[in-house]
Structure formats: C-alpha cells, structure tokens
Amino acid sequence: MNSIKMQNAQRSKPSLGMLLLKGRTFIALLILLIYFSFRAPNFTQWGSVVLMVKHASIYGLLALGMTMVIITGGIDLSVGAVVGFTGMIAGGLMLQGFRLPWVAGTIYPNVPMILLMVFALAVFVGFCSGQLIARLRVPAFIATLGAMYICRGAAMLRSGGATFPNLFGDAAKGNLGFDLIGSGSIPGIDVPYSIIIFIVMALVSAFIMKKTPLGNQIYAVGGNERAAALSGIKTQNVKVFVYMFSAFLAAVSGIIMTSQLRAAHPANGESWEMNAIASVVLGGTSMSGGVGSIGGTIIGILVITVLNDGMIMMGVSSFWQMVIKGVVIIVAVVIDLVQKDLQKKAALTARMK
Amino acid sequence: MQTIKASPVEEQASVMEAIGITKLYPGTVALQNVDFSVYPGKVNVLIGENGAGKSTLMKILAGIERPTEGKVLLGGHEVHFQNTREASAHGVGIIHQELNLFPEMTVADNMFAGKEMVKLGVIDRRAQAKRASEVLDRLQPGIDPNETMLNLRVGQQQIVEIAKTMLSQNLRVLIMDEPTSSLSNTEVEVLFNLIEDLKAHGIAIIYISHRLEEIIRIGDYVTILRDGQRVADAQVKDINIKWIIENMVGHANLTIEKTPYDGEHLPLMQVKDYCLPRLGGGWTVDHVSFTLHAGEVLGIYGLMGAGRTELVESLMGLHEEATGEMVLGCEQITKPTITGQIARGMVLVPEDRQRDGLVQTMSIASNLLLTSIPRFTRTGVVRNDLCKVAVDGAVKDMQIKVSDVKHLISSLSGGNQQKVVIGKCVMANARVFMMDEPSRGIDVGAKTDIFILMRRFAAQGNGVIFVGSELKEIVSVCDRVLVMSNGKLTADLSGDEITEAALVKASAANLNTGKAANTEGSMEQ
Numbered sequence: 001m002n003s004i005k006m007q008n009a010q011r012s013k014p015s016l017g018m019l020l021l022k023g024r025t026f027i028a029l030l031i032l033l034i035y036f037s038f039r040a041p042n043f044t045q046w047g048s049v050v051l052m053v054k055h056a057s058i059y060g061l062l063a064l065g066m067t068m069v070i071i072t073g074g075i076d077l078s079v080g081a082v083v084g085f086t087g088m089i090a091g092g093l094m095l096q097g098f099r100l101p102w103v104a105g106t107i108y109p110n111v112p113m114i115l116l117m118v119f120a121l122a123v124f125v126g127f128c129s130g131q132l133i134a135r136l137r138v139p140a141f142i143a144t145l146g147a148m149y150i151c152r153g154a155a156m157l158r159s160g161g162a163t164f165p166n167l168f169g170d171a172a173k174g175n176l177g178f179d180l181i182g183s184g185s186i187p188g189i190d191v192p193y194s195i196i197i198f199i200v201m202a203l204v205s206a207f208i209m210k211k212t213p214l215g216n217q218i219y220a221v222g223g224n225e226r227a228a229a230l231s232g233i234k235t236q237n238v239k240v241f242v243y244m245f246s247a248f249l250a251a252v253s254g255i256i257m258t259s260q261l262r263a264a265h266p267a268n269g270e271s272w273e274m275n276a277i278a279s280v281v282l283g284g285t286s287m288s289g290g291v292g293s294i295g296g297t298i299i300g301i302l303v304i305t306v307l308n309d310g311m312i313m314m315g316v317s318s319f320w321q322m323v324i325k326g327v328v329i330i331v332a333v334v335i336d337l338v339q340k341d342l343q344k345k346a347a348l349t350a351r352m353k
Numbered sequence: 354m355q356t357i358k359a360s361p362v363e364e365q366a367s368v369m370e371a372i373g374i375t376k377l378y379p380g381t382v383a384l385q386n387v388d389f390s391v392y393p394g395k396v397n398v399l400i401g402e403n404g405a406g407k408s409t410l411m412k413i414l415a416g417i418e419r420p421t422e423g424k425v426l427l428g429g430h431e432v433h434f435q436n437t438r439e440a441s442a443h444g445v446g447i448i449h450q451e452l453n454l455f456p457e458m459t460v461a462d463n464m465f466a467g468k469e470m471v472k473l474g475v476i477d478r479r480a481q482a483k484r485a486s487e488v489l490d491r492l493q494p495g496i497d498p499n500e501t502m503l504n505l506r507v508g509q510q511q512i513v514e515i516a517k518t519m520l521s522q523n524l525r526v527l528i529m530d531e532p533t534s535s536l537s538n539t540e541v542e543v544l545f546n547l548i549e550d551l552k553a554h555g556i557a558i559i560y561i562s563h564r565l566e567e568i569i570r571i572g573d574y575v576t577i578l579r580d581g582q583r584v585a586d587a588q589v590k591d592i593n594i595k596w597i598i599e600n601m602v603g604h605a606n607l608t609i610e611k612t613p614y615d616g617e618h619l620p621l622m623q624v625k626d627y628c629l630p631r632l633g634g635g636w637t638v639d640h641v642s643f644t645l646h647a648g649e650v651l652g653i654y655g656l657m658g659a660g661r662t663e664l665v666e667s668l669m670g671l672h673e674e675a676t677g678e679m680v681l682g683c684e685q686i687t688k689p690t691i692t693g694q695i696a697r698g699m700v701l702v703p704e705d706r707q708r709d710g711l712v713q714t715m716s717i718a719s720n721l722l723l724t725s726i727p728r729f730t731r732t733g734v735v736r737n738d739l740c741k742v743a744v745d746g747a748v749k750d751m752q753i754k755v756s757d758v759k760h761l762i763s764s765l766s767g768g769n770q771q772k773v774v775i776g777k778c779v780m781a782n783a784r785v786f787m788m789d790e791p792s793r794g795i796d797v798g799a800k801t802d803i804f805i806l807m808r809r810f811a812a813q814g815n816g817v818i819f820v821g822s823e824l825k826e827i828v829s830v831c832d833r834v835l836v837m838s839n840g841k842l843t844a845d846l847s848g849d850e851i852t853e854a855a856l857v858k859a860s861a862a863n864l865n866t867g868k869a870a871n872t873e874g875s876m877e878q
Binding site: 211212213215216217219220222223224226227228229230231232233234286289290291 | 669671691692695696701703708709710711712713714715719722723724726727730733734735777781
C-alpha cells in the first residue's frame with residue numbers, strides 16, 4: 001500500500017489531445033461557423049445572425065430547464081407540448097378573455113395578467129409531473145410522456161384544433177402590446193427582446209446551478225440520490241423544483257413564439273423537446289445525471305441552431321438535415337464516452353508511477 | 354460420503370497459480386504483488402479481514418476482473434480470461450457471496466442462463482430440467498428444477514448457484530466466496546459433504562470465509578491476505594485459530610487512548626422499545642432500548658444480520674415502518690425524518706460509503722459541503738470564501754490527504770473517502786455520531802485515525818455510536834458495548850466487562866432459541 005502513492009494521480013498535465021477532446025463542442029461550433037460563412041449565402045449578415053440567435057433563444061429556453069432536469073437524472077418530454085399549450089391559453093385569453101358565467105360577462109385581462117396566469121398554469125403542470133416523479137416514483141420518462149399528451153390534447157381542445165389569429169391586442173380590451181414581446185427590440189441596437197429574455201434566463205439558470213445551495217443539491221441528487229438523502233437533502237423537493245422550472249421556461253418560450261407569430265397554433269412546439277435534449281447532450285451533460293453545465297448547454301444550442309439554419313441557407317433538403325442532425329448527436333455522445341474512458345485509463349496509469 | 358485423506362507432507366503441483374498480481378482501482382490498491390497457489394483435490398482457503406483483497410483476487414482468477422499487473426497460470430499455461438464464460442470453459446467456476454440469480458425465472462433456466470441447451474434453434478427445456486435435476490439431486494434432493502427462483506429459501510438458492518457451476522463437465526477449480534454466510538446449519542452440512550465429494554474428484558476448491566472454525570474443519574491449505582498483500586500461508590494441519598487471527602490482524606496491536614470526558618455524563622439520546630418488523634414475520638430490530646450519554650463511545654456489536662445497521666438506520670429515520678420512542682436532547686420524537694434528525698444534531702456515517710455516503714460525480718469539497726452548504730450563504734447566495742474556509746478547516750481537522758479539494762472524490766483512497774464522509778457530518782454540527790462499520794475496507798493507518806477521531810468527538814462531549822464487527826476494534830475503542838443478536842439486545846457491557854469472549858458469547862445468545870426456526874427457514878428475507 002505504501003509503495004504506490006496516490007499523489008501522482010492528478011499531477012499529470014492534460015495533453016493537447018485531451019484539451020481538444022474536452023473543448024470539442026466549442027471547436028465544432030467554430031468549424032460550423034467558418035464552414036457556413038463560406039458556403040452559405042447571407043450567413044454572415046447581421047440580419048441572419050440575429051435570426052439565428054432568435055431561433056436559438058426560443059429552443060434554448062427549453063434546453064436550460066432540460067439541463068437541470070437531466071442533471072437530476074430525469075428527463076422532461078412535456079416541454080414541447082407545454083409550449084403549444086401555454087401559447088393557446090395566452091391566445092385564448094387575448095381573443096376571448098375570461099368568461100364569468102355567474103355574471104354573464106367576460107373579463108379581458110391585460111398582458112401582464114395574461115403572462116402571470118399562463119406562467120402559473122405551466123408551473124402547475126411541472127409541479128404535477130414533479131410530484132408524480134418524486135413522491136410516487138413514476139419514471140420521469142413515463143410521467144412527462146403522459147404530461148406531454150395531456151398538454152397537447154388540452155391545447156387542441158382549447159380551440160378545437162383551430163388557430164387563434166391576429167394577436168395584436170385591442171385597445172378596447174386593454175390588452176395591447178402582446179406582440180411586442182416576440183417582435184420588439186431594444187431601440188437603437190436592434191437586439192430583439194426575445195434574445196434579451198433568453199440571456200436573462202440563462203444567467204438565472206447558471207446562477208441557480210453555481211451560486212445557490214439548490215444548485216449543489218441538484219448535482220447531488222443526480223450524482224447519488226441515496227447519499228444526497230442521507231446527507232439531509234430534501235431530494236423530493238429538489239426534483240419537483242426542476243420540473244416546475246423546466247415548465248416555466250417552456251411557458252416563456254411558448255409566449256415568445258406566440259407573440260412572434262402573432263398567432264397561437266395548438267401544434268406549436270411539436271418535437272421541440274427532442275431539440276432541447278439534443279442540445280443538452282451535445283453540451284456534455286450526462287444522461288445518467290450528476291454531470292453537466294448551463295454553459296455547455298448554451299454551446300450545444302448554438303451548434304444545433306447553426307447547423308439547422310446553416311443547412312437551410314445552403315439549401316440542403318430537410319430530409320438530409322434530419323439525417324445529419326442524427327449523425328452529429330450520436331457522434332457527439334460516442335466521443336464523450338471515449339473521452340471518459342481515456343480519462344479513467346489516464347488516471348489509473350498515473351497512479352502506477 | 355468420502356473420508357478425508359491425510360494431506361501429503363511434500364508440496365504437490367498446483368493446478369492454478371497467480372503470480373505477482375497487482376490490482377488498482379480508482380482510489381485504492383486492492384492487491385499488491387500477490388502470489389497464490391491452488392492445489393487440486395484440496396480446499397485452498399483464502400482469508401483476511403474485510404478489504405484485504407480476497408474478493409478481488411477471486412474475481413481475477415474467475416475472469417471477472419483483469420489484473421493491472423501479474424499473470425495467472427492454469428495447468429502451467431498462462432491464461433487471460435476476458436470473462437467468466439472463458440474461465441468456465443477452462444474449468445474455473447465461481448460461486449459469489451451475493452447471489453447472481455434471476456428471481457423471476459425457473460431454477461433450470463437460471464442454471465442454464467447463457468449456456469442454454471438448444472435443439473433445432475429452440476431451448477430444450479425438458480433436457481435442461483432433466484440435467485438440472487441430476488445435478489441438484491446430487492447436492493440436495495427436493496429442489497424442483499421447474500420452480501420459480503424466488504419461491505426458494507436463500508439456502509436453496511445458494512445450492513442452485515453451486516449447481517450452476519457443476520454443470521460444467523471439466524470443472525477443475527471451484528471458487529466459493531463465503532458460501533456459508535446465508536446457509537442454515539443443515540445446509541452447511543450438505544455443502545461440506547459436497548466439498549468432500551468434489552475433492553475426491555480431484556477438483557480444487559478455493560474457499561473464502563470469515564468463519565475460522567469452518568476453515569480449520571475443512572481447509573487443507575490456508576493463505577492469509579492483509580491490506581492487499583500476502584502475509585502468510587501454511588497447511589491447515591500445522592496451525593490453529595490463534596495463528597490465523599494473529600496473521601490476519603497483524604502484530605501491531607490496536608491501542609487507542611480512551612481520553613476521559615470531564616463533563617457530566619448526561620443522557621444525549623434515549624431509545625425505548627425500538628422495533629423494525631421483518632418482511633414475512635418477526636423482527637429485524639426487536640424491542641431495543643438503550644441510552645447514549647454525552648462523552649461516551651458506545652459500541653454495537655453483533656454478527657452479520659443481527660440488526661445493527663437497521664437499528665441505526667431506523668433511528669436516523671430511514672425506515673418508515675419502525676416504531677418506538679426516542680428522546681434526543683430534550684425533544685420527544687415519534688416519527689424521525691432524515692432532515693429533521695440532522696437538524697437535531699444526529700448524523701449517520703453509512704455502512705456502504707460508495708453507495709450511501711458519497712456523490713462520486715462531485716468534488717471532494719462539494720461532498721464535504723453536501724449537508725452544510727445552506728449555512729455558508731448570504732441572502733441565499735453561496736459564499737465561496739466561507740465555503741473554502743470551512744472545507745480547508747475540515748480537511749485539516751480530519752487529516753484528509755488531498756492535493757486539491759476540487760478533484761473528484763474518487764481520486765482519494767478508501768480511508769480518505771471515509772474521512773470525507775465523517776467530515777461532512779462534523780460540518781453539520783453533529784452531537785450524536787452514528788458510525789456504521791466506519792473502518793471497513795480502509796487501510797490500517799486510516800483506521801487508527803478514524804478511531805482517534807471518534808475518541809476526540811466523545812471527549813468533546815458528543816455521543817458516538819460505533820457499529821462494528823471486528824472484536825478487537827470494538828474492545829479497544831468503546832467505553833460501553835451493546836451486543837445484538839437476532840434483533841435483540843443481549844448484553845450491555847462496560848469497562849472491564851468488555852472482552853472478546855464476552856462479546857462473542859452474547860452475539861450468539863439469542864440464536865439458540867431461534868435455532869428451530871433457523872433450520873426450518875427463517876433465512877428468508
């Protein structure tokens with residue numbers, strides 16, 4: 001025992017190869033940016049850059065919440081449906097208001113009220129999924145799959161499958177300004193509000209993960225739930241929180257989407273959860289929980305969006321786009337596993353010295 | 354069955370040999386340059402304390418793990434088993450300490466799992482059942498090959514596990530890792546008869562056990578491991594239990610200074626009639642009452658399965674079905690919760706530190722802060738400077754050997770990992786420390802450090818509960834010892850009453866009354 005010391009284990013300097021391997025998603029992003037700026041027309045124009053970041057913001061909000069959920073070792077399949085559902089609720093409140101049967105009248109809430117109601121509803125959806133997962137121990141995949149169907153169905157039911165169009169607001173109803181959330185931008189610098197909202201939410205998420213006890217507990221629950229519980233962490237509350245937060249961010253995304261289109265369609269956000277999961281995984285978050293970061297996810301989002309929009313600008317057929325995206329995701333995860341294996345081996349051989 | 358032949362005096366050729374085996378795991382050196390010879394037709398016993406490396410050596414011989422260095426010879430040729438299937442094709446079988454069975458499948462399906470008998474591409478269940486019952490009848494008649502596994506008693510399941518290895522026609526070496534730990538007395542006799550039978554067929558047995566009487570009774574050769582190194586080997590006929598114990602624990606005597614506590618020995622925790630029902634009737638913890646005083650290290654000794662772990666877990670609030678009264682400080686608690694107990698100053702250092710004590714994906718610092726991080730915040734924001742001071746303090750206080758607290762917890766050795774678990778509890782401002790087998794699987798130096806820490810906690814006026822199964826440790830560390838047997842407290846010893854003999858006697862006390870039930874099948878969990 002004495003002749004073999006542990007001290008060498010961590011001393012060995014990381015090789016250049018390992019460094020490249022670790023920064024691979026960022027490098028991939030740079031390569032994509034360079035490639036598309038030569039091959040895709042208009043790729044480098046301010047207008048298309050803003051458009052890409054706008055896309056990234058809307059998908060990215062889902063990926064932020066998804067990162068936390070996946071770090072606890074769970075998954076949230078319901079976020080795409082929550083986007084559609086919350087959009088429909090907001091659109092319905094804008095056009096049809098809130099009927100009060102007992103006075104036979106209708107209240108039209110103003111825009112802040114609408115947002116508040118929609119967020120509360122989304123958080124409630126997340127609360128229910130979280131309770132199912134944390135207290136009744138329903139597998140997260142199943143609980144959120146169910147929530148996905150329920151929300152999508154509810155979105156369809158709200159209008160009978162129809163779209164709520166022309167959500168500009170009405171001075172008479174006192175709900176003007178809804179369309180500004182998605183399409184407005186800070187005067188002078190031409191940065192849309194949606195991008196600002198995403199940046200704020202990303203900062204909030206990173207703050208929670210890095211600077212609060214809750215963030216630490218999210219990592220702990222995902223890393224070893226039993227040990228976390230024995231350390232006095234209220235693991236159930238932590239889990240419920242991440243699903244609530246994820247649903248809240250989905251609602252924010254849903255509102256921005258609806259406001260941008262100035263219309264609410266019940267199929268909005270379909271399969272967005274898959275985009276979000278892909279971004280999170282590309283960003284180096286482990287599906288088995290305990291490992292990951294918001295920063296990584298943001299790079300993952302950018303890779304997915306640049307790939308998507310770049311291919312569209314190049315005129316790649318949408319069928320090929322799907323194939324390429326699939327290949328990229330699988331390759332990313334394979335490299336991730338290879339890197340972990342290499343690291344383990346490196347640590348062991350370092351100990352042999 | 355067969356009579357034991359007198360073992361030959363001169364050395365005979367070995368059938369299997371391990372030469373210079375070293376095995377590294379992240380954080381530990383499990384084996385270091387170990388040689389081990391296995392003789393045909395003999396029971397080759399391998400013993401050592403927990404964490405000495407016995408199971409690792411077995412795993413290497415059976416193809417489950419590969420050595421970091423060194424080689425394995427079988428019949429004089431070097432072999433590199435990639436998995437158990439290859440090992441078994443060469444005639445090396447293993448019976449694990451934990452049963453590796455599929456509870457929902459039938460006995461025959463379990464036995465043939467991975468090596469099914471196939472006729473025209475379809476599993477030939479009838480032939481499997483026939484072959485299975487041939488083997489089973491030789492071992493212990495009365496096990497139906499078509500019975501579902503989970504309907505068998507644990508002892509019977511063990512027999513099936515043994516039968517599995519005997520399907521191999523060319524069995525040359527059979528490894529048994531604590532095969533008797535879950536068997537009743539009658540089943541142990543069956544097993545011993547079987548071993549004699551196997552020996553007569555020239556099969557080499559590698560036998561691992563903690564039960565020294567067993568080793569003297571059936572062993573031929575004995576090899577002793579300590580802290581991953583081979584320290585002694587001999588023929589069993591030349592030695593006795595005393596020799597084994599001396600070599601197992603080493604001559605370095607464990608002397609821990611029991612610094613007395615100056616303050617008043619006020620009761621810190623009073624437990625009355627604590628019970629934990631056992632699945633399928635009876636009690637895992639059977640009406641246990643005791644008091645823990647400030648300034649004392651209270652040992653809880655007992656054999657495996659005596660209910661010690663379950664008792665401390667119940668007190669911590671891990672088992673909702675536990676009943677009983679508890680007074681902690683001046684507070685009466687009926688339904689403890691983990692978070693509540695920690696807030697009241699009670700902590701548990703769990704038996705299985707990898708599974709229950711540490712978050713492997715997190716750093717050393719984060720693991721230390723797991724419980725106490727809400728204390729190092731200002732307006733809800735974690736203050737890194739406060740954390741750093743606290744973590745550095747704990748590292749120094751616990752004498753944890755680290756190069757950087759930001760490294761992953763898995764970079765530490767077992768002993769230092771254990772100190773991190775204890776450090777986490779200390780940072781939670783605990784007053785009642787419950788430590789379940791804190792010395793398991795760590796090296797001698799770290800063990801001593803941990804015992805010194807325990808004495809220090811007590812001297813500071815805290816209460817320490819030390820759940821242990823190593824007699825020597827219990828005797829040298831504790832002020833008072835409770836002995837549990839079959840769920841009941843059977844002794845409360847203090848001062849000079851604490852002797853190894855008294856502990857052993859009390860740990861078997863409650864078993865006599867339960868003997869009838871024991872042989873009949875109280876082994877079901």
